[in-house]
Amino acid sequence: MKFSFGNGKAARRFGCVALLTLAALMAAPAQFAHAQDTAAETDPENDPLEPMNRYFFELNRFFDTILLKPVATWYDGVVPEQGRDGIRNFLDNLRSPVILANDLLQGEWDRAGTTASRFGINTTVGVLGLFDPAAGWGMPKHSEDFGQTLAVHGTPEGPYIFLPVLGPAPPRDMTGVVVDQFFDPLTYIYWDRAKTVPVTRFVVNGIDQRARSLDTLDQIERTSVDHYATVRNLYRQIRKNEIANGQRDFDDLPDIENLNFDTNEPNSPGMRF
Amino acid sequence: MAIAMASRLTGFSRWALAAPLMLCLSLMALPASASTDEAKAFVETVSEKAIAIISDKTADKAKRESDFRALLAENADMDRIAAFALGQYLRTPTDAQREQYRELVETFIVKVYVTRLTDYNDEKLSIFGARERGENQAIVQSEIRFTNGREPVSVDWWLIKKDGGYKIFDVNVVGVWLAQEQRSAFTSVIRNNGGNFDALLAHLSTQIGKAEAGELPDVASAN
Secondary structure, X not given: OOOOOOOHHHHHHHHHXXXXXXXXXXXXXXXXXXXXXXXXXXXXXXXXXXXXXXXXXXXXXXXXHHHHHHHHHHHHXXXXXXXXXXXXXXXXXXXXXXXXXXXXXXXXHHHHHHHHHHHHHHHHOOOOOOOOHHHHOOOOOOOOOHHHHHHHOOOOOOOOOEEOOOEEOOHHHHHHHHHHHHOOHHHHHOOOOOOHHHHHHHHHHHHHHHHHOHHHHHHHHHOOOOHHHHHHHHHHHXXXXXXXXXXXXXXXXXXXXOOOOOOOOOOOOOOOO | OHHHHHHHHHOOOHHHHHHHHHHXXXXXXXXXXXXXXXXXXXXXXXXXXXXXXXXXXXXXXXXXXXXXXXXXXXXXXXXXXXXXXXXXXXOOOOHHHHHHHHHHHHHHHHHHHHHHHHHHOOOEEEEEEEEEEXXXXXXXXXXXXXXXXXXXXXXXXXXXXXXXXXXXXXXXXOOEEHHHHHHHHHHHHHHOOOOOHHHHHHHHHHHHHHHHOOOXXXXXXXX
């Protein structure tokens, strides 16, 4: 995700705000966690801005219907698969520095090695990242972002927030998106220049990802009794899985042993994710 | 971010890396016990039956749904699944509402999963690990490997014993527990209607109605 800054001064001010937010989040995970616990008692979904979030959710859906989805469908139909894969590989390769920085900040040395090797191999043998030979050589791609890094170091997600264009962006992950800009060489290369390249990257990335999830998103929409709540839950579960780098934690599951309609226990506590 | 998330739903790459590692770990940590063997055998049988149902090109949608319903009735703990999906509203419905809810939720689940499982017809599930969870529960880890070279999809099965044998309670597909997703939507509907349970029943009926009317893609057309 790419922000286009109007000018360098605004960018620096934005950066300051972001870093202050970050410092506050990192310095006070305990209070934050406590605040979240108390919030959870009244609102098990931790979604205090739900009406606003739902409004933006519908707004995004509207623009998706009239603009993004038609463009993505067209892209999916017109651009051959090799072309789309090349674009995907190229964009993923461009993101390598951000992934590497976060691998390192999480102390994931092996994964950092993989990311660095992938970047080296795919940029050269893979013709500037258009191909992904490294994946075939036992170095499959993985993703990281600063939101995950914060989570690894104990920062809770915070209340759910859904933003126009960006989608689900709770404070921890929103901070991550902002900080990741500073790990990205392109941010500095285009700091004082026209933002054509970063904007193009953002737009093409969005179209490609939408094109890759046409069926999945349709299916989720059609099979949900509450589309917004389903997306919120999917976002949280998927983030949790990404933060754990795909390692399942089966000790963390809710207690289901005595769960049925006939027990005389009081209402089960709000189980939350 | 929503878009990025969805694409992660469809293609999970890190699993390719994690799977062999977890296989080794599970082989080291868990000596094969009679109970995990039982759990694995159960998942193997059920998954083969499920894949056979959705891959049956001669059956129409109604036949597939009724076969799938029978499979679930036999092998899933539907009472517990239905109870879990209500979260903190477990005690909200009256007896009559509860009866209706049980009916609707079963139909809903059958329709949703016959649709969602279409992707996996003619594929095979490989089981690579299992562990017990307390006395009555087990987790079986597996993945679906695609013949067309698509990245494998990880599937974890959460089983609980009922009447002496294992039943399915929940299934995790690429990191997402389906019953938890279901519960999130169900409780949200009730909460946003001021705790009115009938709102959930109405929503379920509407979704099922849409499926009947063909707004859900038919398995045959999706093949």
